[in-house]
Amino acid sequence: MLSKEYSDIKSAIKASPLEDGMTVSFHHHLRNGDYVLNMVMAAIADLGFKDLTVNASAFFACHKPLLDHISQGVVTGLECNYMDAGLGEEISRGLLKKPVIFRSHGGRPADLYRGAAHIDVAFIAASNADPAGNCNGWSGKSAFGSIGYAMADADMADYVIVISDQKSIYPLQQSSIDESLVDAVVFVDSIGDPEKIVSGTTRVTRDPIGLLMADLAVDAIAASGLLRDGFSFQTGAGGASLAVAQLLSDRMLAEGIQGSFASGGITGMLVDMLRAGLFRNLLDVQCFDRAAVESIAQDERHIEISASRYASPEAKSNVAQQLDVVILGATEIDLDFNVNVHTDSNGVIMGGSGGHSDTAAGSFMSMIIAPLYRARLPLIVDRVGCISTPGRDVDVLLTQYGLAVNPRRDDLRQPLQAAGLPVFEIAELKARAEAICGLPQPIKRKDRTVGIVRSRDGEILDRIYQLAD
């Protein structure tokens, strides 16, 4: 019986081809409860490696020890699809010499498959594994659900190390990643705290403006003609997004509409809709809460998908292209409908594309929902601080004061107007916000680039600059 098991992380690293200057990768399904990235990077630092690039599908606040590894020269490059403000603030202040490379959830596997990105050693957290490397994320004590973002790493990395805290006898019956792709396996005490995989924002908003916008969003979806049998839908885990799902659920139940699928990051709200028969399937690249983790383990209608199948433009097709409607957020949007989800209004990195630009591009109707101003800072600006999603892919902006439709989508504007919805020009909404808040101060920044936003097609979409002192 062949075994790939190593007794600890350091032994596995020593047996790997890892050298100074290489790229290691991680996936973020354990979110803010992840122990694996920190354990591995501590081992790498102890072993004296230098000048590594860390490519993770996302970085969370729990990954702050990376800042030390950067200070020590262990890590000199970061690549991700999302970066929490915990790291983002230091990066925005110029901690890292090389710019962070930001991708989208679909662009990351696309860059791997098209050879524009390379991973030397992938570290894959799995909640269940056997000694040959067959593994999954939905069984075991630290179950986190879909392991979709790690699948491209397993497929394309030169060397793959699975790290798990549950050891099963060979063959693990259901492997989301199989032994043919895995070089080494390490069993540790714990890969993370599955209670912390919950997104910070998985409760329906109680904010009256959020509820007002959600109500308007469901009216807009209905007016678009897309809310019919076979409807497909994606929304995030933000409070307003969940409110849209809640109201949509009520509407679909009342009207007897049976949707096709909901996709993306999956929440208990969508699981409830599946169970109520409002969607036939969930296509899950990431579980946002415990209810989603339990559902993917038990319900065969709840399907695990790879990041490539989810949203890669290099895939022959992806789920995002099959979407009728996606609900997305924004920190800023400009007159060309370009959206920023990377930086806040002060220019500080606090997010990233995730699946934003992918689903905006793929879906039939992408709808940005955001309040017209936050803390007296207007949502709509002349030019966003960072283009995360290009305006050509953004169809509708929805605020508490009304909607604006991208001029490219007259086919959507007409039914929304015909339904009597409050449709404005985006410039009108901008003027309204400025009448209330005044014009925002321009952000002071240096000329040095601290982040490069790569489009899902592999082009440079925009740059993020170092903050002024």
Place this chain on the structure above:
Amino acid sequence: MLSKEYSDIKSAIKASPLEDGMTVSFHHHLRNGDYVLNMVMAAIADLGFKDLTVNASAFFACHKPLLDHISQGVVTGLECNYMDAGLGEEISRGLLKKPVIFRSHGGRPADLYRGAAHIDVAFIAASNADPAGNCNGWSGKSAFGSIGYAMADADMADYVIVISDQKSIYPLQQSSIDESLVDAVVFVDSIGDPEKIVSGTTRVTRDPIGLLMADLAVDAIAASGLLRDGFSFQTGAGGASLAVAQLLSDRMLAEGIQGSFASGGITGMLVDMLRAGLFRNLLDVQCFDRAAVESIAQDERHIEISASRYASPEAKSNVAQQLDVVILGATEIDLDFNVNVHTDSNGVIMGGSGGHSDTAAGSFMSMIIAPLYRARLPLIVDRVGCISTPGRDVDVLLTQYGLAVNPRRDDLRQPLQAAGLPVFEIAELKARAEAICGLPQPIKRKDRTVGIVRSRDGEILDRIYQLAD
């Protein structure tokens, strides 16, 4: 909703990048009941294409129309892991100008992944599919079970066309091959006759010599010390192999042994052993009969695996490497334990490696079971007509007159002798056959190569020559 559906095979081919001189591929899970290869090749011929190479995991008697396509110049190259005598005889007589390239089931995906083989357009028969190309082989009216051999084609071909006779609504709930890999989908009336997927030899032998050998084989497996809890096992669908499985089943039941897994082509016999708790799992790259097809659809312990995971030497590990014992056949074996399963004693092509060389190389104990002579032609020869599996990977030869153990495996010879089993030198067994049958006539053949046997590692293992007139 994105659809990749074409109304008929010709339209899909016309929309594909297919050009003269390219390579098309097929998989053989529908075995002698397959309609898809013939339908596609007829369409290709009608469209006027010339000089194509057909790379199929196997060719069966039902694929005889290929002979016409060869005569017409539509097809000028063949690549496969197995070729039925129906085609093999014509190939052996020199019909095809270029030699057929023979691979093993593990070598085929290995050559695709290492870039030593290339598929321009893959045609994948699926018994259920949706219009985006999500598909499987185990549901639908023409269910054939595992679609494992087609997975590498889907992964590595430039263009992938799925052909199915059952259309499901998007998303097909359980896809063995997903939309991210599929370019086009065609729905036809019927992809094949699933009743004919049954291998010609899926019944336990009633031949007393076969039963005697099976009995000896189980004694040898027991004597080896491998028949203990966690035992893993593979056998084919031949009558003697099934007899071994039957007797092994009785022995395991009697002794309360719980095996780990059985792998490879799966038969109802192995399904019965799974259900009896004698194996925890079946790892299935190909279903040999209806019972296996029904089991893979219903029983989550019965796991579909890709050809790569099954046996590819390019995989980080494969199932074959985890095998304790594999039972294999032979048309000839020589004094160096080299085995021929490509040609018969007259030098006519009638088979191929399939998983023979893969499992012989990967398993802890590979055992060839064959009668010492057939129709007065001895099994053991000075030099096999074709090396299908090199002697270094063959551990034990078992005939009705006793066993011979490869000198490289003294660790196996000792326990077999200690158990009182009739262990001889292979030369002794050869002499015994020759005393009965006399020396065989040397085969008359031309110098022209009609087949090249590539080893699973990508080397030329042997050549097959044109028959003398």
